[in-house]
Every structure is written in C-alpha cells, then in structure tokens.
Amino acid sequence: MTIDMSQFYQVFFDEADELLAEMEKLLLVLDVSAPDSEDLNAIFRAAHSIKGGAATFAFNDITEVTHMLESLLDRIRKGEMALTSEHVEAFLVSKDVLTMQMDGHHHGSSVDQDAVDSVCRRLKALSQGILPETADAGPAPAPAPEPARTDAAPVADADGNFCFRIELPEVPQRDVDALATELGLLGTISQESLADQRVVFTLTTSEGQDSIVAICSFVLDPDDLKITHGASQAAAQTGAEPEQADAKPSAEDPGYGIFEPENTGAAGAPAVTAGAAKAEPATEAKNLGRRASDKEGASQESSSIRVGIEKVDQLINLVGELVITQAMIEQRIGVLDPIHHERLLNSVGQLTRNTRDLQEAVMSIRMMPMDYVFSRFPRMVRDLAAKLGKKVDFITRGAATELDKGLIERIVDPLTHLVRNSVDHGIEMPEKRRAGNKSETGRLTLSAAHQGGNIVIEVSDDGGGLSRERILDKAKQQGLPVSDTMPDAEVWQLIFAPGFSTAEVVTDVSGRGVGMDVVKRNITAMGGTVDIRSVPGAGTTIAISLPLTLAILDGMSVKVGEEIYILPLGYVIESLQPAGADVKDIAGQGQVVKIREEYLPLIPLYQIFAIEPNFTDPTQGIVVILEADGKKAALLVDSLVGQQQVVVKNLESNFRKVAGISGATILGDGGVSLILDVSALLRSSRQLNADPVFF
Amino acid sequence: MSHSTQTQAKTKAREVAGKEFLAFTLGQEEYGIDILRVQEIRGYEPVTRIANAPDFIKGVVNLRGIIVPVVDMRIKFSLGTPTYDQFTVVIILNIGGRVMGMVVDSVSDVTTLSPDQIKPAPEMGATFDSDYLIGLGTLNERMLILVDIDKLMSSDEMGLIERIAA
Numbered sequence: 001m002t003i004d005m006s007q008f009y010q011v012f013f014d015e016a017d018e019l020l021a022e023m024e025k026l027l028l029v030l031d032v033s034a035p036d037s038e039d040l041n042a043i044f045r046a047a048h049s050i051k052g053g054a055a056t057f058a059f060n061d062i063t064e065v066t067h068m069l070e071s072l073l074d075r076i077r078k079g080e081m082a083l084t085s086e087h088v089e090a091f092l093v094s095k096d097v098l099t100m101q102m103d104g105h106h107h108g109s110s111v112d113q114d115a116v117d118s119v120c121r122r123l124k125a126l127s128q129g130i131l132p133e134t135a136d137a138g139p140a141p142a143p144a145p146e147p148a149r150t151d152a153a154p155v156a157d158a159d160g161n162f163c164f165r166i167e168l169p170e171v172p173q174r175d176v177d178a179l180a181t182e183l184g185l186l187g188t189i190s191q192e193s194l195a196d197q198r199v200v201f202t203l204t205t206s207e208g209q210d211s212i213v214a215i216c217s218f219v220l221d222p223d224d225l226k227i228t229h230g231a232s233q234a235a236a237q238t239g240a241e242p243e244q245a246d247a248k249p250s251a252e253d254p255g256y257g258i259f260e261p262e263n264t265g266a267a268g269a270p271a272v273t274a275g276a277a278k279a280e281p282a283t284e285a286k287n288l289g290r291r292a293s294d295k296e297g298a299s300q301e302s303s304s305i306r307v308g309i310e311k312v313d314q315l316i317n318l319v320g321e322l323v324i325t326q327a328m329i330e331q332r333i334g335v336l337d338p339i340h341h342e343r344l345l346n347s348v349g350q351l352t353r354n355t356r357d358l359q360e361a362v363m364s365i366r367m368m369p370m371d372y373v374f375s376r377f378p379r380m381v382r383d384l385a386a387k388l389g390k391k392v393d394f395i396t397r398g399a400a401t402e403l404d405k406g407l408i409e410r411i412v413d414p415l416t417h418l419v420r421n422s423v424d425h426g427i428e429m430p431e432k433r434r435a436g437n438k439s440e441t442g443r444l445t446l447s448a449a450h451q452g453g454n455i456v457i458e459v460s461d462d463g464g465g466l467s468r469e470r471i472l473d474k475a476k477q478q479g480l481p482v483s484d485t486m487p488d489a490e491v492w493q494l495i496f497a498p499g500f501s502t503a504e505v506v507t508d509v510s511g512r513g514v515g516m517d518v519v520k521r522n523i524t525a526m527g528g529t530v531d532i533r534s535v536p537g538a539g540t541t542i543a544i545s546l547p548l549t550l551a552i553l554d555g556m557s558v559k560v561g562e563e564i565y566i567l568p569l570g571y572v573i574e575s576l577q578p579a580g581a582d583v584k585d586i587a588g589q590g591q592v593v594k595i596r597e598e599y600l601p602l603i604p605l606y607q608i609f610a611i612e613p614n615f616t617d618p619t620q621g622i623v624v625i626l627e628a629d630g631k632k633a634a635l636l637v638d639s640l641v642g643q644q645q646v647v648v649k650n651l652e653s654n655f656r657k658v659a660g661i662s663g664a665t666i667l668g669d670g671g672v673s674l675i676l677d678v679s680a681l682l683r684s685s686r687q688l689n690a691d692p693v694f695f
Numbered sequence: 696m697s698h699s700t701q702t703q704a705k706t707k708a709r710e711v712a713g714k715e716f717l718a719f720t721l722g723q724e725e726y727g728i729d730i731l732r733v734q735e736i737r738g739y740e741p742v743t744r745i746a747n748a749p750d751f752i753k754g755v756v757n758l759r760g761i762i763v764p765v766v767d768m769r770i771k772f773s774l775g776t777p778t779y780d781q782f783t784v785v786i787i788l789n790i791g792g793r794v795m796g797m798v799v800d801s802v803s804d805v806t807t808l809s810p811d812q813i814k815p816a817p818e819m820g821a822t823f824d825s826d827y828l829i830g831l832g833t834l835n836e837r838m839l840i841l842v843d844i845d846k847l848m849s850s851d852e853m854g855l856i857e858r859i860a861a
Contacts, residue, residue, distance in 0.1 A: 317760070320760065321760055324760075563743070563744060608746065609746030609747065610746060610747060611746070649760075649761070649762045650762070651755070651762055653761070653762070653793070654761065654762060654763050654764055654793050654794050654795060655745075655755065655762070655764040655795075655855060656854065656855065656856060658745055658746070658747075658748070659747075660746065661745070661746070664743075664755060664762045666757045666760065666762075670757055671741065671743060671757065672742075672743040672754075672755050672756060672757045672762055673743060674743060674745070674746075674755075
C-alpha cells in the first residue's frame with residue numbers, strides 16, 4: 001500500500017514559491033529598528049509552513065534550512081533577540097538558498113551545497129548571538145551581493161542606452177542586410193566586416209540582449225551568435241576580442257556563456273565569463289544555478305497558474321448563461337424546416353457541441369477527483385490499525401467522483417476525523433470480532449457518489465455499531481435533554497454534541513470528545529448534512545451529503561399536467577408504457593408494475609405533487625424506471641419531453657428546501673424547472689400512499 | 696392598547712424617521728414598505744409552481760439566472776382578487792441577501808414620511824398581525840399601512856425561509 005506522493009509535489013512547490021515570495025516581500029519592507037510583530041509573525045509562519053510541507057515530502061535539506069530559519073525567527077519574534085540588518089540579510093540569503101533547493105527538487109537543477117552549508121552556519125551563528133563577519137563566507141557565495149554581479153551588469157550610457165557588439169557567424173549577405181534593417185529598428189546600428197568575412201554589428205539601443213537574440217533567431221541559431229557589451233565601440237573592440245575566445249568553450253552552457261556582457265571598466269581586466277565562472281564555482285555557482293533554474297522555470301511556468309476563485313466563478317456563471325442561451329436558440333430553430341435551413345441547423349449543431357465542450361472545460365477548472373482526499377487515508381488507516389492492534393481492510397469507492405476544489409479542501413479534516421473514529425471506535429479488536437462471528441479483519445469503506453444535486457461521501461465500517469444505551473446514559477450525565485423513547489436517528493445525532501464521547505478510554509487517537517461537533521459544524525458550514533446509520537454488531541455508516549451548487553447534470557425532462565420536471569439521467573434506467581396486464585393493484589399499497597419479471601412500486605408523480613395530470617392510468621402515460629440506493633421504482637409521468645444538460649441552481653438560496661426537489665434549473669425558454677430528488681422520492685414511496693409526507 | 700406596544704411602536708417610528716416608502720395597493724388598502732428593501736419592480740411572468748406549497752406561494756421564477764420565489768400578498772391576506780394580467784406587478788425584494796418577489800395589485804409612488812407622519816398602528820387583530828407593522832403613515836388624505844417587510848418575509852408564517860434546526 002504505497003501512495004504516490006509526487007502527485008502533491010506541484011501543490012507544495014506552488015505554495016512554497018508563494019510563501020517564499022511573500023517572505024521576501026515582508027523582509028524587504030521590514031523596518032529593522034522597529035519591526036512590526038505582525039510581519040515577523042507572518043515571516044515565521046511562512047518559514048514554518050514550508051518546513052511542514054518539506055518534511056511531509058521528505059525534502060530534508062529544505063527542512064533543515066527552514067528549521068534553523070524558524071528557530072532564529074522564533075527567538076526574534078519572542079523578543080529574545082533584537083533584529084539587526086545582519087539578520088534580515090541572512091534571511092534573504094536563506095530565501096535564495098531555499099529557492100535554489102526548491103528548484104533542485106522541482107526541476108532537477110543543481111544545488112550548490114556550499115551555499116547551503118554556509119547559510120546554515122550563518123543562521124546558526126546568528127541564533128547563538130554571534131555576528132558573522134561578512135568575509136567569513138569563505139568560499140561560500142551566500143552573504144551579500146557578490147561583486148561579480150555588479151561587474152557583470154551592463155552599464156548604460158547617459159541616455160539609458162546600451163552598446164552591444166554583435167558578432168554574426170557566416171551568413172549570406174541577404175540575411176545580414178535583413179538583420180541590419182531589423183536591428184536598426186531597435187536603435188542606431190553600424191556594420192563592419194571581420195577578416196574572415198564575418199560581419200559585426202555595433203548596436204546602441206535601450207533594448208536588452210533578449211530582444212536582439214529574439215530578432216537574430218529568425219535568421220540564425222542564437223548559439224552561433226556572439227554578443228558582447230560595451231559602452232563605447234573602442235572598448236568593445238579592444239576589450240571584447242580576447243574574451244571571446246574564453247566565451248566560446250562554454251559550450252556546456254550555450255544559452256548563457258556567450259551572452260556574458262562585459263563592462264567598459266573591465267576592458268583591460270579579465271571580464272567575467274561563464275567559463276571563468278566555472279573555474280570559480282564558489283562565487284559564481286550560485287548565480288549559474290539560479291540562472292539555470294530560471295531557464296527551466298520558464299518552460300515549467302505555463303504548466304499551472306493560480307487564479308482567483310472569483311474569476312473562475314464568473315467564468316462559470318457566464319458559461320452557464322451561454323448554455324441557456326444556446327438551448328434557447330436550439331429550441332427556436334426546432335420549428336424551422338430542416339431542408340430550407342440546413343446550413344443554419346448545421347451551424348447551431350456546431351454551436352451546441354462547442355458550448356458543451358466549453359462548459360465541460362470550464363466546469364473542470366474547479367473540479368477535482370475525490371482521489372485527492374482518499375489517497376491520504378490508506379497509510380493513515382494502516383498506521384492507526386497497527387498502533388491499535390487491529391486488522392483493517394481499507395476500501396475506497398468512487399475515487400473518480402469529482403467535487404468542487406473549494407469543498408474538497410474543506411472536507412479533508414472532517415473525513416480524517418471520521419476515518420480515525422471508525423478505526424479507533426468502530427472496528428473492534430480481532431478477538432472480539434472473532435467472538436462475534438465476524439472475520440478478524442474489519443472492513444472500512446470510504447465511498448463517494450453523486451446523488452442528485454449532492455455528493456454523498458460515506459465512511460462505513462463493519463464494526464460494533466453505536467450503542468444506544470451508552471449514548472443515552474452519557475447524554476443524561478451531561479444533562480442533555482433526552483428520553484428513552486427517542487428514535488435512533490436522533491440518538492445518533494447526540495454524538496455531535498460538543499464534548500460528547502462514549503469511548504471508555506481516551507486514547508491519543510480519539511475519544512476526547514472534541515471532534516465530532518467540529519465535524520458536524522464544518523459540514524454544516526459547507527451547506528451539507530451528516531447522517532448516521534448504525535446497527536449494533538453490524539457497523540456504522542456516516543454519510544456526509546454536500547450540495548453541488550456548481551454541478552451540471554444530464555437531465556431528462558418529463559411532463560406531468562402543465563409542469564415540466566427534470567430527472568437526473570443517472571437515476572434513469574429506462575422508460576416505457578406498461579401493458580395493462582402488468583399493472584397490479586395491491587390493497588392499500590397502491591400499484592406495482594411488473595417489468596422484466598420484477599415488481600416495482602408505482603410512484604404517481606401527479607399524486608405526490610398534487611398536479612392535475614393528463615393521465616392517471618399508467619397504460620396511457622409513461623413510466624420511468626428509476627434506481628437509487630439500490631432501490632428501484634417506476635415513476636408515472638404524462639410524457640417525456642427531452643434530454644438536456646442543465647445547470648443546477650440552488651432553490652434554497654432564496655427559498656426553503658422543498659421535499660422531493662433537489663434543485664431548480666432554467667429552461668431554454670427562460671422558465672424555471674424543478675429537479676426531482678429521486679432518492680427522496682424512492683425513499684418515501686412506501687409511506688407515500690399512507691400520508692402525504694411532503695410539507 | 697397597552698403601554699408597551701405604544702412605546703414599541705414609537706421606537707419603530709423613530710427608527711424609520713424620514714425614510715422613503717414605496718406605496719402599493721392590495722385591494723382597497725394602501726401599503727408602504729421601506730424602499731431600500733426593493734430591488735426592482737417587474738411585471739408578472741408565469742411562475743413554476745412548487746408542489747404542496749401553500750396557495751400564496753405562487754412558485755419560482757428565473758430572475759436573470761437566479762431562482763426567486765414569488766408570493767401573492769393578495770392571497771396571503773385575502774385582499775382583492777388575485778388576477779394575473781399585464782398590469783399585475785411584482786415587487787422584487789432583497790432582504791438580507793435573499794431575493795423574493797411579492798405580487799401586489801399596483802404600485803403607486805415613493806413617498807418620504809417624517810416621524811410625525813407615522814402614527815403607531817392600533818391593534819386591530821386584522822389581516823396583518825401588528826407585529827409586522829411599523830405604523831400608519833398619513834399623507835394628506837392618504838393613509839399608508841407601513842409594513843415591516845423584513846420581519847414579515849422572514850416570519851415562519853410566510854414559510855419562505857427555513858428555520859435553522861437548533
């Protein structure tokens with residue numbers, strides 16, 4: 001039972017990047033003489049979060065650095081140590097090192113171990129209250145900005161223009177002319193020939209090297225290009241020549257070595273080139289490492305972006321409206337003569353497909369498979385079971401069921417709690433199970449499924465079940481208003497009362513009585529409900545039902561009288577018109593329909609919703625065979641209207657919950673249609689004839 | 696009238712000092728509601744009936760993508776005849792973020808009432824429970840029955856909002 005942690009890496013890297021950026025921002029604005037404790041806390045939290053994440057993924061090197069960072073920050077935060085600019089400096093350097101390490105893990109770029117060690121030493125020294133001399137860095141690049149950096153930086157002339165010397169490889173004259181024209185657009189250009197017929201441009205421009213490379217790459221391979229930097233032509237001429245020989249061998253790093261700009265001041269002195277930097281890894285390695293990761297980072301960048309949820313929601317709403325408009329058009333053209341309007345009809349068909357694709361794509365932005373949550377549990381269950389000496393089989397179902405990302409993140413904690421509870425309290429010890437004639441290995445099932453406008457997540461165990469007596473006793477002790485005649489469902493709900501725990505022994509796993517109330521509160525906050533089903537000796541199932549306000553569902557529209565209702569297609573098995581002989585009356589129980597050797601209860605929709613139907617006789621109307629929760633029934637309607645995707649709108653946002661209705665949707669004509677809650681219909685189909693349970 | 700209700704009504708009247716009210720009619724009576732609760736006024740469109748709902752809840756309509764319940768005040772308070780034609784008016788209310796529609800006979804105007812124009816409502820035991828009344832507004836010859844629409848619409852009696860189970 002292994003979990004592929006790598007699927008969470010991206011999340012960690014994204015978050016860590018953000019945290020590091022945030023940390024840097026805060027560090028830069030930090031007023032050393034009077035640091036804002038809020039800012040210090042925020043920096044501390046950032047370091048702590050990265051440490052936590054890194055530890056989870058076993059990035060021990062990152063953990064190590066963040067740990068030191070964190071302990072130092074903690075002392076400053078608590079006022080045990082005054083903040084100095086050395087601290088801030090060290091923090092910034094550690095941020096850089098962390099970024100480098102992160103890139104190392106993420107993109108496989110090289111990590112300069114010396115830099116890491118140096119930072120660790122520096123942080124340690126600081127936390128011991130020693131102010132390091134900047135020179136202490138020794139071979140390490142960590143402290144302070146390196147002088148090499150400033151040397152290498154291009155120097156602008158008074159107008160902010162840079163002077164570049166661009167040495168071209170051998171290219172046809174035509175291309176040289178074309179390049180001269182194009183580059184001329186960037187600034188002033190002059191052209192001369194070298195002895196070997198190659199051409200050298202001298203360009204004075206306010207643009208950067210990148211623009212030059214971009215232009216040249218239309219014509220030639222940028223790797224063949226040599227660009228050097230000089231504020232004056234003379235300097236470029238005299239100074240650049242010898243360096244180019246150095247620059248050439250840096251083939252291992254083609255993208256960068258040849259672009260190493262040189263500075264006028266360095267005309268006589270050896271300029272810093274990539275080749276030189278290689279020879280002096282201590283000073284330059286860090287820069288290189290960082291640049292290399294920049295390069296790789298650029299190609300990685302587009303793989304994921306973080307966008308505000310409200311932008312996505314707006315998109316979803318707009319697409320929802322588009323779908324309705326599209327359905328409206330489709331309805332309008334339904335009356336047109338298909339021969340005369342063939343092309344229009346074809347175009348609309350195309351529109352329909354595009355809209356549907358668009359809608360699916362947009363919806364999927366927010367949706368994530370439940371697997372994201374479920375995959376955390378097998379390990380937890382195994383460890384827990386081992387600790388408690390129990391044997392547990394962990395089964396997940398419906399891991400592909402998709403749920404809104406916002407909900408998925410919030411469901412993790414409650415689910416973790418429920419799973420723990422099931423292992424700890426639900427499933428009995430092997431001996432006890434054997435005594436109860438059950439297999440020694442308990443079974444814990446975690447499942448997710450869509451039901452109407454809801455997703456239902458169930459944590460189910462085949463353990464001892466809840467003890468009604470114990471719960472009632474405990475409730476009485478705690479002074480909760482209970483009576484011995486309460487229905488089971490109400491008794492079970494008592495375990496959600498704050499501070500309620502029936503566990504005889506408080507373990508470190510659970511039993512402190514905090515938790516279940518939090519679970520309930522969290523789920524209620526998401527607009528969901530928690531139901532408990534429990535049979536003594538046979539197990540407990542806790543079902544969390546969450547609304548899918550965003551859900552789009554495939555629906556079948558059916559008509560009863562003047563009303564159109566939507567049946568979620570997932571529940572529909574078939575629809576047919578039964579023969580008279582297949583419909584049987586059962587005294588006092590309504591009717592059943594015999595379909596494929598099965599007798600299914602007939603649910604007349606008109607009766608439930610008190611509608612004046614066109615047909616009351618099942619042999620004249622249509623029965624739709626529905627299945628939910630393993631139960632089947634035949635729903636009697638007047639006629640079938642069609643099949644369409646509908647946007648589920650919440651009825652409860654402006655109204656109350658209506659029994660038998662799970663939501664509403666807007667039809668092509670702008671009218672509202674109600675979506676039937678099939679499971680509720682089927683559940684109540686038995687008592688249906690006895691009493692009107694709705695309202 | 697008891698003393699306490701009088702003070703209560705006075706407090707209410709003070710609260711609404713100088714407020715603007717939207718005047719509408721139900722049958723022969725003229726009512727007023729706080730204009731700030733009114734989102735818009737629309738004509739009556741066919742509604743989608745909600746099964747087993749009380750008569751006065753006509754159903755739900757689509758208001759630019761949101762589902763809005765519509766109640767007919769004429770049925771709720773047995774005033775006037777509930778006819779639906781091109782003159783029937785629906786006042787769309789926004790109460791605490793919840794949007795709902797209210798069918799009335801007609802909408803007349805918006806009036807500003809100063810506190811001294813608002814008299815405490817006598818306890819009539821009439822169609823409106825005085826709990827839902829702010830008072831009676833007098834405007835020249837007209838008398839507006841000022842309704843505390845927030846309270847009325849969120850009451851159990853209307854059944855528009857589900858009570859949160861304790």
